Amino acid sequence: MRETIRVTTLSQALEAKREHPDSLPIAGGTDLMVELNFRTRRPEQLLDLNPVAELRGFTVVDGMLRLGAGLTHTQIVHELAGRAPALAQAARTVGSPQIRNRGTIGGNLATASPAGDLLPPLIACDATVELASARGTRRIPVAEFCTGPKRSVLDPDELIVSLELPLAAGPQEFSKVGTRNAMVIAVCSLCVALDPRARSVAAAIGSAAPTVRRAPEAEQFAAAELDWDGASPLDARVAARFGELVAAAASPIDDVRGTAAYRRHALSVLAARALAWTWSARCA
Amino acid sequence: MRLKLTVNGDEREVDGVWEADSLLTVLREQLALPGSKNACEQGECGSCSVYLDDELVCSCLVLATQAEGRRVVTVEGIATAAGLHPIQQAFIDSGAVQCGFCTPGLIVAVHDLLARISNPSDTQIREALAGNICRCTGYEKILDAVRVVAWQRADGAA
Numbered sequence: 001m002r003e004t005i006r007v008t009t010l011s012q013a014l015e016a017k018r019e020h021p022d023s024l025p026i027a028g029g030t031d032l033m034v035e036l037n038f039r040t041r042r043p044e045q046l047l048d049l050n051p052v053a054e055l056r057g058f059t060v061v062d063g064m065l066r067l068g069a070g071l072t073h074t075q076i077v078h079e080l081a082g083r084a085p086a087l088a089q090a091a092r093t094v095g096s097p098q099i100r101n102r103g104t105i106g107g108n109l110a111t112a113s114p115a116g117d118l119l120p121p122l123i124a125c126d127a128t129v130e131l132a133s134a135r136g137t138r139r140i141p142v143a144e145f146c147t148g149p150k151r152s153v154l155d156p157d158e159l160i161v162s163l164e165l166p167l168a169a170g171p172q173e174f175s176k177v178g179t180r181n182a183m184v185i186a187v188c189s190l191c192v193a194l195d196p197r198a199r200s201v202a203a204a205i206g207s208a209a210p211t212v213r214r215a216p217e218a219e220q221f222a223a224a225e226l227d228w229d230g231a232s233p234l235d236a237r238v239a240a241r242f243g244e245l246v247a248a249a250a251s252p253i254d255d256v257r258g259t260a261a262y263r264r265h266a267l268s269v270l271a272a273r274a275l276a277w278t279w280s281a282r283c284a
Numbered sequence: 285m286r287l288k289l290t291v292n293g294d295e296r297e298v299d300g301v302w303e304a305d306s307l308l309t310v311l312r313e314q315l316a317l318p319g320s321k322n323a324c325e326q327g328e329c330g331s332c333s334v335y336l337d338d339e340l341v342c343s344c345l346v347l348a349t350q351a352e353g354r355r356v357v358t359v360e361g362i363a364t365a366a367g368l369h370p371i372q373q374a375f376i377d378s379g380a381v382q383c384g385f386c387t388p389g390l391i392v393a394v395h396d397l398l399a400r401i402s403n404p405s406d407t408q409i410r411e412a413l414a415g416n417i418c419r420c421t422g423y424e425k426i427l428d429a430v431r432v433v434a435w436q437r438a439d440g441a442a
Contacts, residue, residue: 001304003285004349026347030327033345036304037325046303050350074339096415097393098342099327182414183328 001036004046010054010132013159016047018134021156023047027055027070028102030095031111055106055161063167069106069160076105076118084165086121086172086191093117093176096183106160109145112152115207119146120191121174123212124204127165133158146211170194171281173274176206177258177266187258188266190246192274196282199228203242203271208250208263215271218245222275231283234276242275243268289351291315292361307351308332308343311358319359319388330416333389334358340396342415359388362395371395371433378429382420390416394430403434 005023007013017023023045026032035041049055055070058079065083067076076084076091077100094100094108094117108118109129122142130139131154142163146152154160172193178184189206201222203215225238252263287298287310298314306325311317311334320343321331327342334343335357343356362369371394374380381387390413397404397412404412409430418426 001302004303004347026350028345029347029350030342030345033306033347034326036347037306037344042304046347048347048350095327096330097396097412098330098333098340098415099345101339102341102345180414182411 001042001046002044004048006048006051008051008053010052010159010161013047013049013052014132014134014157017157017159020045020047025049025110025159027104027107028072030099030103031107049106049159060167065165065167067105067163067165069104069109069162071105073100073103073105073108073118083167084121084125084172085168086124086174086193087118087165089172089174090117090121090176090189090191093174093181093186099183105163109142109163110152110154110160112146112148112150112211114146114149114209114211115186115189116212117174117176117186117189117206119212120189120204120206121172121193122163122165123214124172124191124193124202125165125168126202127163129163130161131155131158132161137161139164143212143214148210168193169198170196171278173277175270175274177270185257188250188252188263188270190267190270190274192271192278194278194282196228199223199226201226201275203246203249203274205246205250205267207257208252208267210251213249215246215249218242218249218271221245226279233283234279239272239275240268243270243272246271285349287348287352289353290355291317292357301348303349305348306344307334307336307346307348307356310348310351311343311356317358317360321385321388323385327415328417329386329389330393330413331386331389333392333416335392335396340393357392359391362391369395370436371398371429374429374432374436375426378425378432380421380425380429382418386416386418386420390418390426394433397430398433398437402437404430 024043027049058067073091081088127142176189177187186207188208193202247264247268252260287301323331327345332343
């Protein structure tokens, strides 16, 4: 490796990326440093994004959360638990305190892993991502960012600048299956979010398809079955059917972390529970 | 390249840092601070835990050049001139040290936990130490050591 490109502003970073499209951006480094330590990736240049102030922090404007790409998982856990509960729950399941202190939301998206823990909440909440280059800026749904495992629509000269999602409109839950409560890559994961005013249900599945995806049939089924006018408890048959439809929306594979059949089964259990938890929170 | 940073309160300059080196490599190989251990090099074990600007991090996952101008505290900076830090003494007294390899990382992680939460619950201790792996003790003695320090502090002894 020849050098680390040093920048302090976003415009300098975009200019550096235009001049050196092969340079590898590094923020928290929790994924990238593993590849450098094991020499599985040998970039000519790294672009250090840590000093770029524009990528830090978050703002709330008109009911929308704008999260800088450099926001760490720890900051999400501590500062967004009320405003984006599923995102904060997901961030809390990432790695360990050491990893959460360094790893960023922009990095979690850039890695484009189907097991990226922040992706199900972002996609369930219809989040968008701002991609910038020296050519200009575009904003796309997070659901359209990943095109396959470790593949995305990010152009070589682009950087992830921010993410935007609405403040939680109702109860949300993130669930994840793994062998421990910490330090695990999800075997499968699920986010369920209710919007009582719109009478809608969102469900996004992680680690059970080439990219994180929604379960539209399950969402429509639950939205039609829930007693939005009253507060009737969730019918166990509705919860079970919702679970089946979520599982049917996945296309998991057998791998070292679990089998496809186990992932489908686990998703159906997670979905039935998450619908019950969110619905009882809505009725409370 | 040359790196300037503050380590355990001292301003240090390091020449000949390779661009892809981790902070851990620089601490161990160039700053003669072998307390932070090199085991997994992928953030799984926590034995390289240090503070970077007051935040607990795995030094194997910090690019050394990202530490330019920043403050690093390693396990060597936890002990005082007067002797062991009370956390270190509690580890010894509680039998929380067996082979000792994970101990430096755990000392820094416990230091960070108790700075944030002075009287942590068992659940909080387990969550805070989830990134530090020990293959000897079964963790119970480590939990004992954390509780001992918290009690000592509540009594004003530490």
